[in-house]
Amino acid sequence: MSQQHTPQTASPNVGLFITCLADMFRPSIGFATVKLLEQTGCRVSVPEQQTCCGQPAYNTGDRRTSAEIARMTIDAFAGYEYLVAPSGSCVGMIKYYPELFDAEDPYQQQAQALADRSYEITSFLFDVIGIEALQQQLQQLTIPRTVTYHDSCSGLRQLGIKQQPRELLKQINGLQIEEMTEAETCCGFGGTFCVKYPEISNRMVSNKSEFINGSGADTLVGGDLGCLLNMAGKLQRLGKDNPDTLVEARHVVEILADMLDTPGIGEQDVRRLQAASSSADLSADLSADFALGTELKSSAAQSETTR
Amino acid sequence: MDINTPFFKARASEALQDANLQQALGNLKQGFPHKRAIAVERMPEFDALRDQGRDLKNHILEHLDLYLEQFESRVTENGGHVHWARTGEDANQIILDICQQVNAKTVTKGKSMVSEETGLNDYLEKNGIQPVETDLGEYILQLRGDHPSHIIAPAIHLNLEDVSEAFHEHHHKPKSDDPVTLMQEAREALREKFVVADVGITGANFCVAETGSTIIVTNEGNGDLTQTLPKTHIVITSIEKVVPTLEDMTLFLRLLARSATGQEFTVYNTLSSGPRREGDQDGPDNFHVVLVDNGRSEMVGSQFQEMLRCIRCSACMNHCPVYGAVGGHSYGWVYPGPMGSVLTPKMIGIEKGAALPNASTFCGKCESVCPVRIPLPKLMRHWREDEFSKHLTPKAARYGLGSWAFLAKRPTLYKQFTRLSSWGLKLLANSPFGGKKGTLESIPLAGGWTDFRNMPAPQGDTFMQQWKQRQNAAQTDGESS
Ligand code: SF4
Numbered sequence: 118m119s120q121q122h123t124p125q126t127a128s129p130n131v132g133l134f135i136t137c138l139a140d141m142f143r144p145s146i147g148f149a150t151v152k153l154l155e156q157t158g159c160r161v162s163v164p165e166q167q168t169c170c171g172q173p174a175y176n177t178g179d180r181r182t183s184a185e186i187a188r189m190t191i192d193a194f195a196g197y198e199y200l201v202a203p204s205g206s207c208v209g210m211i212k213y214y215p216e217l218f219d220a221e222d223p224y225q226q227q228a229q230a231l232a233d234r235s236y237e238i239t240s241f242l243f244d245v246i247g248i249e250a251l252q253q254q255l256q257q258l259t260i261p262r263t264v265t266y267h268d269s270c271s272g273l274r275q276l277g278i279k280q281q282p283r284e285l286l287k288q289i290n291g292l293q294i295e296e297m298t299e300a301e302t303c304c305g306f307g308g309t310f311c312v313k314y315p316e317i318s319n320r321m322v323s324n325k326s327e328f329i330n331g332s333g334a335d336t337l338v339g340g341d342l343g344c345l346l347n348m349a350g351k352l353q354r355l356g357k358d359n360p361d362t363l364v365e366a367r368h369v370v371e372i373l374a375d376m377l378d379t380p381g382i383g384e385q386d387v388r389r390l391q392a393a394s395s396s397a398d399l400s401a402d403l404s405a406d407f408a409l410g411t412e413l414k415s416s417a418a419q420s421e422t423t424r
Numbered sequence: 425m426d427i428n429t430p431f432f433k434a435r436a437s438e439a440l441q442d443a444n445l446q447q448a449l450g451n452l453k454q455g456f457p458h459k460r461a462i463a464v465e466r467m468p469e470f471d472a473l474r475d476q477g478r479d480l481k482n483h484i485l486e487h488l489d490l491y492l493e494q495f496e497s498r499v500t501e502n503g504g505h506v507h508w509a510r511t512g513e514d515a516n517q518i519i520l521d522i523c524q525q526v527n528a529k530t531v532t533k534g535k536s537m538v539s540e541e542t543g544l545n546d547y548l549e550k551n552g553i554q555p556v557e558t559d560l561g562e563y564i565l566q567l568r569g570d571h572p573s574h575i576i577a578p579a580i581h582l583n584l585e586d587v588s589e590a591f592h593e594h595h596h597k598p599k600s601d602d603p604v605t606l607m608q609e610a611r612e613a614l615r616e617k618f619v620v621a622d623v624g625i626t627g628a629n630f631c632v633a634e635t636g637s638t639i640i641v642t643n644e645g646n647g648d649l650t651q652t653l654p655k656t657h658i659v660i661t662s663i664e665k666v667v668p669t670l671e672d673m674t675l676f677l678r679l680l681a682r683s684a685t686g687q688e689f690t691v692y693n694t695l696s697s698g699p700r701r702e703g704d705q706d707g708p709d710n711f712h713v714v715l716v717d718n719g720r721s722e723m724v725g726s727q728f729q730e731m732l733r734c735i736r737c738s739a740c741m742n743h744c745p746v747y748g749a750v751g752g753h754s755y756g757w758v759y760p761g762p763m764g765s766v767l768t769p770k771m772i773g774i775e776k777g778a779a780l781p782n783a784s785t786f787c788g789k790c791e792s793v794c795p796v797r798i799p800l801p802k803l804m805r806h807w808r809e810d811e812f813s814k815h816l817t818p819k820a821a822r823y824g825l826g827s828w829a830f831l832a833k834r835p836t837l838y839k840q841f842t843r844l845s846s847w848g849l850k851l852l853a854n855s856p857f858g859g860k861k862g863t864l865e866s867i868p869l870a871g872g873w874t875d876f877r878n879m880p881a882p883q884g885d886t887f888m889q890q891w892k893q894r895q896n897a898a899q900t901d902g903e904s905s
Contacts, residue, residue, distance in 0.1 A: 147891070307784070315872035317783065347877065353878045379883065
């Protein structure tokens, strides 16, 4: 279970750990996280020296590389009161950092200190900041959707995240939560697992898709982009012939931050399509993407870039 | 038993295509975990018991030699014999010797995973002694020349039709698909065997140091008949099964039954404390315990010591989504599922066993249900570390990891790389590979992913790029105002 910290200051100084997948595939998750943190009065920075949490190396058995990456991340987040990431899996990895150093290593203590002040976003909002700080904003939202929540493994079993995202979602008007069967069963992503054992992974994500579709929800919500990419990719492959009934996949922060103007994960971007069809030209296509990017830059411009 | 672990991937692939097996696995998934959940629900102190179980096992492992010695002297005092087997072959030899001393022709056997580990049945048969499995599941497997695919439900991979065929062929009775009739047939066939057997061999769930007793738990009662009817009773078990007292044993029995089948207690709990004494109504004349090491003492004090806490309840495999997808035979040796993924490489070597600790998403479900709180994912990760440090990790994965690590340690380069890749993937999504769908239906070199699911395309520029632009814009705004 995540331990509870009380913020030291009225406006905690939070370093955002963006996660490599969100950085590359879905920046909107980063912007939604920033928006939520700022709505609750946090000062948000994005340390430039971050890359990845080091999980691929750790889970492949390469301790040396994971320790090197851990050292870099520890340095990058040294001056922040909190590290917050939109992923239970990456925060779970940071919780392993202390194991990577010998007791004599000066980084050992720092690793422990970082692990202690690192949080997954919904757990940070609910357990550290407290739901009250966000309640008003959430209660003003009306999002008429039926969502089903997938409990990602590290978030659930390593960090004890179960109730936090659901309680936050429940504040939103018109939003229904329909629990799927086996919400807590692994979706089969598992980082490199899905590449090493694609057939087994496929069976797992096929089972999961059945449960998701069986829930009657129109939106699949989760707290980890890796799992969401896996499930969204499968739902789309399965729903190929019937796109109308496709369940849309979203990271929970996109809903909480009311940033639903972007297409669901892996869905076609209507604006991009329009831009593309008018010129059938790829550059137009890409500039449409760029426009989308600029749009996302609208909120809370007062944050500092890096320290 | 042959070691097929190196073929895990191919066997898993076959298992995934096998409709009967998939159905059986589906039933398993709905059965045991569900019953366990109810049993746990009914017992609020279950988690506290698990802590006790873990701590007690740790204590035992710290003093393993003492408890084993105590156990040995009690068995001897009771008139029995303890034999120490360093390897599986040693164990088989010891058992064969005992059987030959009493001129045994047939031996009845209760279920024992350790004897699967040593390959005892084949060994006895090769030496002219007929072993007969008496656990119904094991009996069916023996008729079919098959092996267990689960540690407490050995024939879980078979369906009624398989059983009916095997019985029809071996019992020479009209074919039946009525479970009660089949059960009756097995009972009759086994009854004869029980009566004529010269030796009874059982496993042991626990060995009690204070009394020199061994205990087996079954739901069929076959264990009782196996160990009381023949003149000689041989217990084959492994060194980590020793517990200090009878009371300690009851703690583990409570954890075991609930975790395994969701029962409060297993139906038959049979203790043996040596041969028949004067005036005893039944029991064997000779009582032998063969304590198998087979690599276990090496685990004591190593990073795998925690695995020796295992009480073979099967909860980890019952809840494992990978086991649930591919079944026990895919694992290619005696112990399947998460516990097997830690134990098997220890026994057959990581060179042959590496596929198993890699076949996990580290979802952690196994650890969350293990009654003695074995950190199975952590132990599997230790195997991957071992594999990596011995340079056994497949070349492609190693190079992939190497180039990723090179970038991940250099934030500036890394940003340029992510930028380029997200742009490249986006281009691809708009090419014939993607067909402007926002997802990629195939990516060169990423067939593992796109054979089965689409790859969502990146949204646009990376977060880092956009964030920087946003900060720059905010700065310019600030300056101009
Ligand atoms: S590892 Fe734990 S859950 Fe698995 S069989 Fe052993 S005791 Fe049971």
